[in-house]
Amino acid sequence: MGSIPTAAAEREGATWPAGERITCWQCGAEHAPDLFCPACDAIQPFPERADYFQVMGIPQRLVVDVEALQKRYYELHRRMHPDRYQTGAQEARVASLRNTAAVNRAYRTLRDPIDRGLYWLMLHGESLGANNNRVPPELAELVFEIQEKLEELRAARTRNGAAANLAGDIAAAHEELVQRQDVLMRQLERSFIRWDTAAADTATLMREVKATLSALAYLGTLIRDVEKALET
Amino acid sequence: MARIFGIDLGTTNSLIAYSDDGTPKVIRDPETGSPLLPSVVSFPTADAVIVGARAKELAAHHPLTTIASVKRFMGLGAEHVTAEDREHYTFAEGGNREIVRFRIHDRDYTPPEISALILKELKRRAETVLGEDVRNVVITVPAYFNDSQRQATRDAGRLAGLEVLRLVNEPTAASLAYGLHQQNQGLIAVYDFGGGTFDISILKLHEGIFEVLATAGDTRLGGDDMDRRVAGLLLEHVPPAARSDPEVVSQATAAAEAAKISLTDAETTTLELHVGTVHAVRQLTRAELEQLVSKTVDRTIAPCRQALKDAGLAPEDLDEVVLVGGSTRVPLVRRRVEELFGRTPHTELNPEEVVALGAAVQAGVLSGRHTDMLLLDVVPLSLGIETVGGVMERIIERNTTIPTTVKQMFTTFVDDQTAVDFHVLQGERELARDNRSLARFKLRGIERLPAGMPRIEVTFMIDANGILNVTARDERSGREQSIDVKPSYGLTDEQIEQMLEESIDHAETDVSARLLIEARNDGDAILRATRKALAETAVDAAERAAIDAAMVQLEAAMVATDYNRIRDLTDELNRVTEPMAQRIMDASIKAALERKRVEDVA
Numbered sequence: 001m002g003s004i005p006t007a008a009a010e011r012e013g014a015t016w017p018a019g020e021r022i023t024c025w026q027c028g029a030e031h032a033p034d035l036f037c038p039a040c041d042a043i044q045p046f047p048e049r050a051d052y053f054q055v056m057g058i059p060q061r062l063v064v065d066v067e068a069l070q071k072r073y074y075e076l077h078r079r080m081h082p083d084r085y086q087t088g089a090q091e092a093r094v095a096s097l098r099n100t101a102a103v104n105r106a107y108r109t110l111r112d113p114i115d116r117g118l119y120w121l122m123l124h125g126e127s128l129g130a131n132n133n134r135v136p137p138e139l140a141e142l143v144f145e146i147q148e149k150l151e152e153l154r155a156a157r158t159r160n161g162a163a164a165n166l167a168g169d170i171a172a173a174h175e176e177l178v179q180r181q182d183v184l185m186r187q188l189e190r191s192f193i194r195w196d197t198a199a200a201d202t203a204t205l206m207r208e209v210k211a212t213l214s215a216l217a218y219l220g221t222l223i224r225d226v227e228k229a230l231e232t
Numbered sequence: 233m234a235r236i237f238g239i240d241l242g243t244t245n246s247l248i249a250y251s252d253d254g255t256p257k258v259i260r261d262p263e264t265g266s267p268l269l270p271s272v273v274s275f276p277t278a279d280a281v282i283v284g285a286r287a288k289e290l291a292a293h294h295p296l297t298t299i300a301s302v303k304r305f306m307g308l309g310a311e312h313v314t315a316e317d318r319e320h321y322t323f324a325e326g327g328n329r330e331i332v333r334f335r336i337h338d339r340d341y342t343p344p345e346i347s348a349l350i351l352k353e354l355k356r357r358a359e360t361v362l363g364e365d366v367r368n369v370v371i372t373v374p375a376y377f378n379d380s381q382r383q384a385t386r387d388a389g390r391l392a393g394l395e396v397l398r399l400v401n402e403p404t405a406a407s408l409a410y411g412l413h414q415q416n417q418g419l420i421a422v423y424d425f426g427g428g429t430f431d432i433s434i435l436k437l438h439e440g441i442f443e444v445l446a447t448a449g450d451t452r453l454g455g456d457d458m459d460r461r462v463a464g465l466l467l468e469h470v471p472p473a474a475r476s477d478p479e480v481v482s483q484a485t486a487a488a489e490a491a492k493i494s495l496t497d498a499e500t501t502t503l504e505l506h507v508g509t510v511h512a513v514r515q516l517t518r519a520e521l522e523q524l525v526s527k528t529v530d531r532t533i534a535p536c537r538q539a540l541k542d543a544g545l546a547p548e549d550l551d552e553v554v555l556v557g558g559s560t561r562v563p564l565v566r567r568r569v570e571e572l573f574g575r576t577p578h579t580e581l582n583p584e585e586v587v588a589l590g591a592a593v594q595a596g597v598l599s600g601r602h603t604d605m606l607l608l609d610v611v612p613l614s615l616g617i618e619t620v621g622g623v624m625e626r627i628i629e630r631n632t633t634i635p636t637t638v639k640q641m642f643t644t645f646v647d648d649q650t651a652v653d654f655h656v657l658q659g660e661r662e663l664a665r666d667n668r669s670l671a672r673f674k675l676r677g678i679e680r681l682p683a684g685m686p687r688i689e690v691t692f693m694i695d696a697n698g699i700l701n702v703t704a705r706d707e708r709s710g711r712e713q714s715i716d717v718k719p720s721y722g723l724t725d726e727q728i729e730q731m732l733e734e735s736i737d738h739a740e741t742d743v744s745a746r747l748l749i750e751a752r753n754d755g756d757a758i759l760r761a762t763r764k765a766l767a768e769t770a771v772d773a774a775e776r777a778a779i780d781a782a783m784v785q786l787e788a789a790m791v792a793t794d795y796n797r798i799r800d801l802t803d804e805l806n807r808v809t810e811p812m813a814q815r816i817m818d819a820s821i822k823a824a825l826e827r828k829r830v831e832d833v834a
Contacts, residue, residue: 074438074439074441077441077606077608078441078606081606081608081696082635082695082696083398083594083597083598083606083607083696084600084603086397086398086598086599086600087598087599087600097635097693097695097696098637100635100696101635101636101637101693102637104632104633104634104635104636105636105637107633108632108633
């Protein structure tokens, strides 16, 4: 995903809050937040309140070039991983461990559009809340049909009856669910682009993103259930 | 900085390796030249220990004082011991929720203590060969080892006087050795089937970064299980009353292992057992072996599928499949892997040495020698806490890249509550009781406040060893919150300290005991050989008198404990029997030559 290039974003580097300063644990130099002290090159712990975008050193945008993000992830590990500080000072070892854990979490969240969207909601003080478990209206009919088939399949299996036909139906329904998921993912990406490029009617856009994420979360659970039923 | 060594602490065999100018090398036994140290520990008496090949020989005749496959018990509780385990080991009586203990000569040993003896032997081997101290090590563990099993391995290292700088997952270590070997890029599956454990790891290799995408396995599945099936077949030919005799079971297992190995190349072999009046002999074909072990082998398939699914891959997406572990020598295993992944697996590197070599490579990474390589591994099992109603709430999902941290907020339920307990679990099941209990934590010294007011932030960190560290902080005051840990099946720091003190007291006697046993074994061997030779060869009276005198002196010395005197007298007996040995040798050569001549004529 992600068609908007982030080369420019890469050049912008870490987007720490303006004016933030940290003091190097090794040489005492005061400097703007960075991975390494500009004076003595010692590894620096990320500020506690750094968000995932800051940890990865990319601007806070919803569209992320996942390939570039992965490159950045590897680069950060090459420079900061605990394996590199095994023989270093205690402070350096602690900073390396903490920073690497933060990078792992940030990468895992940002590389996935759904997790990224949810995280972004959180950064804006929002969450899916109770909407999460409600059947999205546009999926209601399909969901009803599938639940019924799953029920029949379970019943057939407890009777040890032939379930091959039903399994075929459910596999077809699974296919349709996956297609719906693709459509919703593209919809989510379009919302991401609109948010990044023109933050015009943010309230409407926010509602839209929440609805899409909510539907995706519901579909995700349903698809997992269907796959489990098909496996056993 | 001192050199860092790589150790493969295996179920069946253990190895130690090091890396010199970028090339990893396994250290061989200076006497036998073997890179493998059988992971067997035997206690001939209450205060004597033998480790390795000799202990393995003793296992057949002294099963109750010999421990093999101790790795299967690392990090387990007494309640995890099965009925089948009881046929092979004697356990100390212990309640549930307690660490497993073996009982030998009225003394109890925990699995980390037994493993420490194996590690000490490896340490000694490396020190003898290289002439330098061995202190800093990397030890490999099955990727699917849970937190308790990892802690137990680290404890074993401490008890052996080693600084365990890192625990590395075995399949990942193997991939490092292969990566160094072939400079691979792409997606690889490492199928690691050892003596007691099975792991599958899916990795992405990219410009020197070894990123584990998913791992799965079974920490109680291995070659041992195959041996038990085959031994069961042989035992059917033993009178029922003798089938539970530990010596019979132990010899049947040894015969089964030997038969399994020989059927790698041969089509048929013989299983044999002779204990006192009990004798059993049975032919075994490879087809029969494959039928017996196919269930064991099939149990590796589901974890493979799981790992592929977790990595979001299909078999055809993989670029390479690598085989690791002694059990992958079994032809049926290779066929199954080929069927599953649809390609011929790699076997260029010795499957028994590749993990140790990889551990040495990782040791090189940690010492800053291999700066072009980096491992990004994962936690194999989800971590969670028990919530109301006995449900496990997952806080770290399996296959999360380590190190990783999660913060969780805790508070009080009643007014003025000063302590909060929580229970940490590992596993994939929904209910707490179906998962493995890791530890119980108690947050103490909480300020007296109305219920729900205190906010204690608990940080769960899984470090680069895959081991959990828990810290807590009072959010309001920012103070570190004190926290007590009670590991479910582990040793506490105090217990380890005490064991270390005891072993330091015994360090000198340990060494002396070992030297004495070795001297006695050597003495025993020459006495037996001499008696046999005397019965078969003619010697004149003067020679006979000298030999008899030397034998009597050696026999007397062997009852005492001066190993230097035993060695000297062994040398003496060797010297006086030299002419006789020479004559026997000449005679046998002559006989061989005569046979040859007869054949030539015929």
